[in-house]
Amino acid sequence: MTLDALNISIAWPEIFLLSMTCLLLVVDVFLKQTQRNASYLIAQFTLLVTMVFIAVNMSGQRAEAFNGTFVVDPLADVLKLFICAVIAFVFVYSRDYLKDRNIFKGEFYVLGLFGVLGMMVMVSSNHMLSLYLGLELLSLSMYAMVAFNRDSGTSAEAAMKYFILGAIASGMLLYGISIIYGVTKSMSIPEIATSLLNQPAEMNIGLVFGLVFLIVGLSFKLGAVPFHMWVPDVYHGAPTTVTSYISSAPKIAGFAITIRVLVEGLGGLHSDWQGMLIILAVLSLAVGNIIAIAQTNLKRMLAYSTISHVGFILLGVLAGTKAGYSSAMFYILVYSVMALGGFGIILLLAKAGFESEELSDLKGLNQRSPWFAFMMLIFMFSMAGVPPTVGFWAKLSVLSAVVDINMLWLALVAVFFSIIGVYYYLRVVKIMYFDEPEDTSEIKNSTEMQIALSFNGLIILLLGVYPSALMSLCFSVFA
Amino acid sequence: MFADWPLLSLLVWTPILGGLVVLLAGDHGGAQGAKRLALIFSIATFVLSIPLFTEFDTSTSAMQFVEKYSWISSFNINYHFGVDGISMPLIILTTFITVIVVLAGWEVIKVKPSQYMAAFLIMEGLMIAVFSALDAIFFYVFWEGMLIPMFIIIGVWGGPKRVYATIKFFIYTFIGSVFMLVAMIYMYYQSGSFNILDMHALKLTMDEQFWIFIAFLMAFAVKVPMWPVHTWLPDAHVEAPTGGSVVLAAIMLKIGGYGFIRFSLPITPDASHMLDWLVIFMSLTAVVYIGFVALVQNDMKKLVAYSSISHMGFVTLGLFIVFMIWENPANSDLSGATLAVEGAMIQMISHGFISAAMFLAIGVLYDRMHSRNISDYGGVVNSMPVFVGFAVFFAMANVGLPGTSGFVGEFMVILASFKANFWFALLAALTLIIGAAYTLWMVKRVYYGDVANDNVAKLEDLTPREFLIMSLLAIAVLVLGLWPAPVIDVMHASVDNLLHHIAVSKL
Secondary structure, three states: OOHHHHOHHHHHHHHHHHHHHHHHHHHHHOOOHHHOHHHHHHHHHHHHHHHHHHHHHOOOOOEEEOOOOEEEOHHHHHHHHHHHHHHHHHHHHHHHHHHHOOOOOHHHHHHHHHHHHHHHHHHOEOEHHHHHHHHHHHHHHHHHHHOOOOOOHHHHHHHHHHHHHHHHHHHHHHHHHHHHHHHHOOOEHHHHHHHHHOOOHHHHHHHHHHHHHHHHHHHHHHOOOOOOOHHHHHHHHOOHHHHHHHHOHHHHHHHHHHHHHHHHHOHHHHHHHHHHHHHHHHHHHHHHHHHHHOOOEHHHHHHHHHHHHHHHHHHHHHOOOHHHHHHHHHHHHHHHHHHHHHHHHHHHHOEOOEOOOEHHHHOOHHHHOHHHHHHHHHHHHHHHOOOOOHHHHHHHHHHHHHHHOOOHHHHHHHHHHHHHHHHHHHHHHHHHHHOOOOOOOOOOOOHHHHHHHHHHHHHHHHHHHOOHHHHHHHHHHOO | OOOOOOHHHHHHHHHHHHHHHHHHHOOHHHHHHHHHHHHHHHHHHHHHHHHHHHOOOOOOOOOEEEEEEEEEHHHOEEEEEEEOOOOHHHHHHHHHHHHHHHHHOOOOOOOOHHHHHHHHHHHHHHHHHHHHEOEHHHHHHHHHHOHHHHHHHHHHHOOOOHHHHHHHHHHHHHHHHHHHHHHHHHHHHHHOOOEHHHHHHOOOOHHHHHHHHHHHHHHHHHHOOOOOOOOHHHHHHHHOOHHHHHHHHHHHHHHHHHHHHHHHHHHOHHHHHHOHHHHHHHHHHHHHHHHHHHHOOOEHHHHHHHHHHHHHHHHHHHHHOHHHHHHOOOOOOOHHHHHHHHHHHHHHHHHHHHHHHHHHHHHHHHHHHOOOEHHHOOOHHHHOHHHHHHHHHHHHHHHOOEOEHHHHHHHHHHHHHHHHOHHHHHHHHHHHHHHHHHHHHHHHHHHOOOOOOHHHHOOOOOOHHHHHHHHHHHHHHHHHHHOOHHHHHHHHHHHHHHHHHHHOOOO
């Protein structure tokens, strides 16, 4: 093995991130609680520089490293940039929340950054093992983060549930990988793809058997119905900062491994996984949107909303066309920004001893803070897919991908369930604008957070007015 | 001199940006600054819309004042504006009514007046954009976006059951429109473009046309609204603040009628032909049955709301009766069909003025008495003679008295219906009686008779502001009633072109 084959240079962002995270782990031990802001700043600095590294390394070409287990291509670059940016926002939103609850500790940032590293490895994986390693690194960080508030019973319960179900999902995924390995004699994704081309038809049964386990594992991680049971409990039980972490960037990474495994690896089995994804997508749309109506807890409502969005993303993937993958990618990026904002508002309203996670806690927000009520209005209408917000364009592009493959009925089903979805998003707007506030205290948060959240909302609006740039970017990735 | 101006972009963005400025002005000092700004922006928009009329070339049916830029290249979606004789009068109606609405909310709105004014200005921009968009997705963006300010207007400044009414309004419209979106995407893959004019030319099989027609019907029938999907309208009207009712009745309902002309008829002429009986049945039901429903209302706003549904029935009747006129062997030319469609158009514009005036009249009473129940009134004429003069005039226009704009449209549609089928015409003409019954009965109970109670005796007559609003609308109703020719001239070429287009089967 020579150093050339390692081709280390394209992995600089990951290497930097890993080194800085280890450094943070060490430095944090020597900080007093009053100096804890330093950990925060180091974490933000790390993400920023990582993004710079990614941007500088961007070549638009496909390159492999570590003997072909690690790949950098335009898809990976774009997704990694979004992951880092989203997590940087999560860290901004989290600081006040963590301080108010006396859990402002360096571990949050260390775990968060390790999670980012896991996501980046997932995004760049070109081999089933690197994919699995990335996924486990992310998952383990998240299990610990869910339980981050040690004194909270619900957090501990959520973490246990998440850990057990997540472990089962990982097992499924690993089992699927092993079956695929058994049939194709390889774990490298491009090699699986080539061996599929020369596969005798009678071997298909084994491949499909493995495929089922892979899809079950992926669905668990994405939170698609019927493997969604952990989502509402974990979203609800975890500290809100962690919920905003779990609900945003890891979905992007989940999308990435779906593309890596199903499209790049098992693209030859498209007709087999298409049917499975249709079932998952329709069920996710139905269950997500219908059950969300019954929720009184905003975090649970957003959890079910996430499930329905996953349904939409799967619609784009199952189309099996370049336009479909691009629209799914557009959707997932937009979704992560919307979810970030939605949980950001909860974090904004939370204060010491008050979680602000019930729907009724938003009552009369327009009278307390017209600006942030307007931001939440944008997030809600965007999730509902009402123009001129960017959520509309995400839905439009996915729907048109589905119509393009002559599955008009699927588009109609999706549209039907998004009508149901509109109701619960509208209810949030109704509570903010039409109800009288119960709590009239002023919203006190750092200016930094208020600016970030405003930026987050305006981005949704701006992208809604001019979606062309991001959309073209997503289309160019799969061109 | 205006030929080179991006007039339509200015018309769309002036009120939207104006709305944002008003929002920033806030409610300090009784929001006087915000209100003045709102008035300035609404008048500026109205003034900007005048060249649209004066510079309009009535000899062509082609789109005018066209602006086209690439917007979203991945889906070939364009920023594409343009008007023809069908949309132009509706845009002027919009800019005119918004000035009225800003004036009408001047003293009445106490809660967050800057947000109220801003919502109306933003909505004005969105509605103008709906009328002038020539790209289907561009159209759809504004069509849906329009719901957001209206949702807020009804929900924040509305009456006691406002939440129910506004959610019903939103969901009804949303259900109707998403299927239209799917139809548009489908046509995009057939024609490779979202350009509405390309869709007009697109060949479609009967099956395709049938389903596309149904999708459009769901969207536009809810918006018009046609019986049996009209039930959101009385709720929305009753709960909305006066300004909201005015915009809803005067402009938003017209968007449904406009949609039929711009999308349903030219894109799916064969399906429209095949299903014209359905639309005519729904229209006549609205005209007759909803008329009777209006008769028994106790709430003035509800009465006018039902009257709106009934009058809008004339619009859809006029649009879809054309096929029957052609089928009737007694007719040799297109003139009957032209009469029907132009009648429908005039009816839309006229109803915009009259319904606005009716709701404003109710608003004038409501601001003083805080009641809309007919039984709380009686003998208003004794304390408010000037106001009742206007109110009775508008009531007469609503009935369709010759000389008012209400007469022109209804007369044209009924006349055209005679060329199709005597019985349809008879049913449509019944509205003259039913309309007179419910309107004049309300007039009698509210304005005339003995003074009902002390509150009515203490009523004060119109303020100068209210007088101004009423006079502006009265002039509009009278001018359009006595001399509709300029408006008909404007739309004539476009209507002719439309009829020639739909007379040719796409199969």
